[in-house]
Amino acid sequence: MARAVVLRRLSFGPRTRAQLHEAILAKDVPADVADAVLDRFVEVGLVDDADFAREWVRVRHRDKGLSRRALADEMRRKGVPTDDAEEALSALDGDDERAAAEALVARKLPASRGLDYPKRVNRLMGMLARKGYGPGLAGEVVRQALAGEGEDDQP
Incomplete structure (x- = not known):
């Protein structure tokens, strides 16, 4: 039963070990059985949290423009171990984040x-905040973009 749950979940895309463990336990499978099944999936390379984290960061940053902070939050919710998440996030630098913003x-x-002007600033800053960007970077990027359109800072 545990093996079938894992295979079914993986058929829809990569999952973290924590997500799969939770799915197995939801089917009333004993924890020791869940751990044994997941250990085997890890051993054969079908479940790899580090690979999941690297791909998650690459795709979500490219497609959604999410900041490092937002990506770290998402990975934490998915149960990616901190070391794997930090390693994946190290691929992004400040220039990548700025370019995405x-x-x-x-x-x-x-x-x-x-x-x-104030409404434009608020809307653009709010959008960047929802993507996880801090106010410093967001403010710089928004002011630069508006200045490029000929709008200067207004009180």
Whole structure:
């Protein structure tokens, strides 16, 4: 039963060991059986939290523009061990984050045209905050983008 649960879950895409463990326990399988089955899946390479974390960071940063902080939160919720998450996040540097934030703002900037300056700033800053970017970087990126459109800081 535990093996079938794992195979079914993996057929939809990679999962962390913690996610699979939780799914097995939800089927009232004893914890020691769940651990044994998962140990075997890890041994043969079908479950690998480090690979999961690297791919998660690569895809979510590229497709969703998520910051390191947001990615770390997601991986923690998925049960990725801290060491694996930190290693995966080390592939991103400050330039990567800045470039992602700039791309997000560039994509949303046209939708804010016609609004007054404070509303534009609030909307763009809010969008970046939801993606996990801190106020310092978000403010710089938003001000730079608006200045590029000819809008200067206004009180």
